[in-house]
Amino acid sequence: MEHNLTIYNTLTRKKELFKPLNEPFVGMYVCGPTVYGDPHLGHARPAITFDLVFRYLKHLGYNVRYVRNITDVGHLELDLDEGEDKIAKKARLEEVEPMEVVQFYSDRYHHFMALLNVLQPSIEPRASGHIIEQIGMIQKILNAGFAYVQNGSVYFDVVKYSQSHNYGKLSGRKLEDLIANTRELEGQEEKRNPADFALWKKAQPEHIMRWPSPWSDGFPGWHLECSAMGTKYLGDTFDIHGGGMDLLFPHHECEIAQSRIANGKEAVKYWLHNNMITINGQKMGKSLGNAVMLEEFFSGNHPLLEKAYSPMTIRFFILQAHYRSTLDFSNEALQGAEKGLKRLMAGMETLKSWQLAVGSTQQKDTTAPLHHCTTAHGSRIQDLISSCYAAMNDDFNSPVVIANLFEGVRIINAVTEGKESLTSDEVIQLQHLFQTVVTEILALQDESSGEQSETVDRLMELIIGLRQDARAKKDWNASDRIRDELEKLGIVIKDTKNGATWETKQSQITR
RNA sequence: GGUCUCGUGGCCGAGUGGCUAGGCGGCGGUCUGCAAAACCGUAUACAGCGGUUCGAAUCCGCUCGAGACCUCCA
Numbered sequence: 001m002e003h004n005l006t007i008y009n010t011l012t013r014k015k016e017l018f019k020p021l022n023e024p025f026v027g028m029y030v031c032g033p034t035v036y037g038d039p040h041l042g043h044a045r046p047a048i049t050f051d052l053v054f055r056y057l058k059h060l061g062y063n064v065r066y067v068r069n070i071t072d073v074g075h076l077e078l079d080l081d082e083g084e085d086k087i088a089k090k091a092r093l094e095e096v097e098p099m100e101v102v103q104f105y106s107d108r109y110h111h112f113m114a115l116l117n118v119l120q121p122s123i124e125p126r127a128s129g130h131i132i133e134q135i136g137m138i139q140k141i142l143n144a145g146f147a148y149v150q151n152g153s154v155y156f157d158v159v160k161y162s163q164s165h166n167y168g169k170l171s172g173r174k175l176e177d178l179i180a181n182t183r184e185l186e187g188q189e190e191k192r193n194p195a196d197f198a199l200w201k202k203a204q205p206e207h208i209m210r211w212p213s214p215w216s217d218g219f220p221g222w223h224l225e226c227s228a229m230g231t232k233y234l235g236d237t238f239d240i241h242g243g244g245m246d247l248l249f250p251h252h253e254c255e256i257a258q259s260r261i262a263n264g265k266e267a268v269k270y271w272l273h274n275n276m277i278t279i280n281g282q283k284m285g286k287s288l289g290n291a292v293m294l295e296e297f298f299s300g301n302h303p304l305l306e307k308a309y310s311p312m313t314i315r316f317f318i319l320q321a322h323y324r325s326t327l328d329f330s331n332e333a334l335q336g337a338e339k340g341l342k343r344l345m346a347g348m349e350t351l352k353s354w355q356l357a358v359g360s361t362q363q364k365d366t367t368a369p370l371h372h373c374t375t376a377h378g379s380r381i382q383d384l385i386s387s388c389y390a391a392m393n394d395d396f397n398s399p400v401v402i403a404n405l406f407e408g409v410r411i412i413n414a415v416t417e418g419k420e421s422l423t424s425d426e427v428i429q430l431q432h433l434f435q436t437v438v439t440e441i442l443a444l445q446d447e448s449s450g451e452q453s454e455t456v457d458r459l460m461e462l463i464i465g466l467r468q469d470a471r472a473k474k475d476w477n478a479s480d481r482i483r484d485e486l487e488k489l490g491i492v493i494k495d496t497k498n499g500a501t502w503e504t505k506q507s508q509i510t511r
Numbered sequence: 512g513g514u515c516u517c518g519u520g521g522c523c524g525a526g527u528g529g530c531u532a533g534g535c536g537g538c539g540g541u542c543u544g545c546a547a548a549a550c551c552g553u554a555u556a557c558a559g560c561g562g563u564u565c566g567a568a569u570c571c572g573c574u575c576g577a578g579a580c581c582u583c584c585a
Contacts, residue, residue: 171580177513178581198583207585221583250582281577320534321524326517326578333523336535399525403533413550476544494548
């Protein structure tokens, strides 16, 4: 594969040239959602980040197997007074089967990811469907002597592990510090050392999610599923493991240790971590109570939201920041993203329309004044293309890609106004660039059209025609009345040089 | 408290030892019956104080400020 893709590897803390283990195949595992609640803006970030990675690797020609799990057992609600399995807790609250909760929120997650134009992963395994694999992995670790059983629970022996391995190498922690700084928590007395972590937990009587195992009726420790499922579907060693920075420690650190012992080798070549979305400078998270649900963004129904924001606005907003930077939420920022996206898509629409002009045997009418041959700026489009690829290859720098696209938009508009010109070749190159980068890689879609019925379109054509007649007769009363009444109905008329167009005001709905 | 990260113009956000990031907003303009929309142009920045350097927003130190993580707990 010919490319210069460099990826920031959390493990080495530097950018490395991407070289997969078994070209042209790439294995990528990303920590997916815990399906005990509705997806919020924070969920959109890793999904979109690794969607970008997935799409770009495919674009480069790799055959990518993308595994993103669904956590439906084991994760805990740390903020609850009494720690309890998140899913079991929710189930009891709503008096339904745990699997019903899991199904409901999985479906919701899929629904919203689809709206965000996030591709489905190649495999989406559930933790509850891989209990056998997890038990098998625990057995291997026990056999290797790096775990111990205590009252029906199994714990990983971090102290022993760190004698021969570097526990903490991913997150940059030292075992001594970890032990010294561990908070005193209840129920830790089973562990030989507070740094140890659970591989299997015995279920308490009230616990409704449980599976039989050689040690007790219980459930797997929360770090184990990713190791077990990653190994199962991607092999003992695979290329990329991704997830949010909040999972770096302990989750991914524990994964490294488990897999190292169970499989005898390093599991992951490149560790990628997306940063958090912040709100008023603080991490947005369900447990912090400051998360805005995706549904609320799309409906505008939230006290913090001045209006509704479309899925593509959210996607564009996220792609406008580099994935390793924090991204701060605000209405002002989102509205800026909304308008910027609109400008980008309008430019792309113009560019697309040239295709007709170029491909058609008939010359377009006077509204398409372009592509006079010129040699002055022959390499300009080529430079733009190179810049886009250079940015993508520089650790998926989507904000710089977008900045380059806006330069393309500027050129498109200048050509439209007759201030600049492009050769036919350049037009084709530019069209190809936008198609590839905007549609395939960034996966931004035009949301402005296609939602109205044909009847509405025809009616609007009629109304605009009538208004045009009134204007021709300088009957401004009638003309303005039509415009104002339509506006009350949420339809905005836009007069341009080449006649009027219209659009619905959905993007301006306020609560 | 420990470990780490960050501090860029009104807002969001790239980049980086000397070369315009970009978007939104503002301002000016084009268009327009008016308005809106659209388009064009444009100003404002690198938390503070020292140091290294021919040159630092970019490297080093300190100060101030902000943030993340610090474990299974039932």
